[in-house]
Amino acid sequence: MEPLRRxxxxxxxEDLEFQRAMWxxxxxxxxxxxxxxxxxxxxxxxxxxxxRAVAGQAGLRFRVEYERFARYKAPMSMTxxxxxxxxxxxxxxxxxxxxxxEAIAIQQIVxxxxxxxxxxxxTTYVIQVADPSKPASVTFDAQPDQxxxxxxxxxxxxxxxxxxxxxxxx
Amino acid sequence: xxxxxxxxxxxxxxxLILRLGGKRSLAQITAFDFVLLLIISEATQxxxxxxxxxxxxxxxxxxxxxxxxIGLSIWKQRSxxxxxxxxxxPVVLIENGRLLWERMERERVDLxxxxxxxxxLHGLERLEQIKYAVLERSGGISIxxxx
Numbered sequence: 001m002e003p004l005r006r007x008x009x010x011x012x013x014e015d016l017e018f019q020r021a022m023w024x025x026x027x028x029x030x031x032x033x034x035x036x037x038x039x040x041x042x043x044x045x046x047x048x049x050x051x052r053a054v055a056g057q058a059g060l061r062f063r064v065e066y067e068r069f070a071r072y073k074a075p076m077s078m079t080x081x082x083x084x085x086x087x088x089x090x091x092x093x094x095x096x097x098x099x100x101x102e103a104i105a106i107q108q109i110v111x112x113x114x115x116x117x118x119x120x121x122x123t124t125y126v127i128q129v130a131d132p133s134k135p136a137s138v139t140f141d142a143q144p145d146q147x148x149x150x151x152x153x154x155x156x157x158x159x160x161x162x163x164x165x166x167x168x169x170x
Numbered sequence: 171x172x173x174x175x176x177x178x179x180x181x182x183x184x185x186l187i188l189r190l191g192g193k194r195s196l197a198q199i200t201a202f203d204f205v206l207l208l209i210i211s212e213a214t215q216x217x218x219x220x221x222x223x224x225x226x227x228x229x230x231x232x233x234x235x236x237x238x239x240i241g242l243s244i245w246k247q248r249s250x251x252x253x254x255x256x257x258x259x260p261v262v263l264i265e266n267g268r269l270l271w272e273r274m275e276r277e278r279v280d281l282x283x284x285x286x287x288x289x290x291l292h293g294l295e296r297l298e299q300i301k302y303a304v305l306e307r308s309g310g311i312s313i314x315x316x317x
Binding site for chain 1: 258261
């Protein structure tokens with residue numbers, strides 16, 4: 001056992017050297033807490049301007065509005081906006097790659113697909129469109145079941161698949 | 171598996187954040203400190219148990235928390251340095267009747283807090299009756315009156 005320190009008449013384990021270091025660490029910690037709060041307000045942890053994102057690609061006739069940052073088991077949504085003239089016979093086929101479907105639990109799809117086709121590498125949702133000469137959209141409401149960086153691949157009709165990424169916090 | 175990871179993550183995070191808050195942050199000085207403690211525990215509960223309400227999950231989380239606590243206490247026993255970083259160390263605020271302002275400022279303790287402790291613990295009336303005032307690790311202030 002260490003010999004007891006004395007401050008005046010007090011036998012006390014005071015350690016000013018440690019205390020100063022601790023105060024310094026605390027100050028740094030407060031700054032870090034401040035940064036985290038501001039980052040969270042901006043949406044670094046989901047639901048904010050930094051988190052809102054739109055994926056699209058030249059030559060593709062749709063784009064996807066999604067959350068760049070999502071959280072494990074927290075509700076999130078993704079909207080696929082389809083340009084006019086894409087639908088054929090009043091229907092649009094939206095294909096989502098299997099990896100992503102395994103990472104999330106879909107709560108609902110609006111509008112509800114008229115057909116859902118399971119494939120080896122993903123699932124195709126067939127959506128009925130009222131007027132193919134006007135833009136259409138499909139919204140997926142889901143909850144992530146896995147965390148980490150996810151790569152999402154979405155294809156509309158028979159075009160090129162669109163690839164983008166989403167970070168899911170634990 | 172994730173029950174253990176969740177328990178460990180919450181333990182470490184809470185330890186870190188409460189240490190950053192300083193000795194006085196949750197010393198239950200005011201009624202609101204107590205309410206804050208309740209709110210924090212409420213927010214923690216979700217992260218600890220997630221949506222798994224099984225008894226097994228609850229047991230695993232408790233075992234993890236107590237296990238880490240035992241582990242840390244053994245480590246603290248062996249290393250006084252670790253003990254200080256985890257449990258903090260007391261700071262003398264009044265030494266032989268002399269006020270140490272810089273420390274009081276750093277620990278965010280003011281004269282009113284010391285006088286309140288003096289009244290509560292010893293029924294002292296004035297500052298000059300205090301010989302030593304120490305801010306303890308718990309966040310409470312202990313007072314040694316002059317004879």
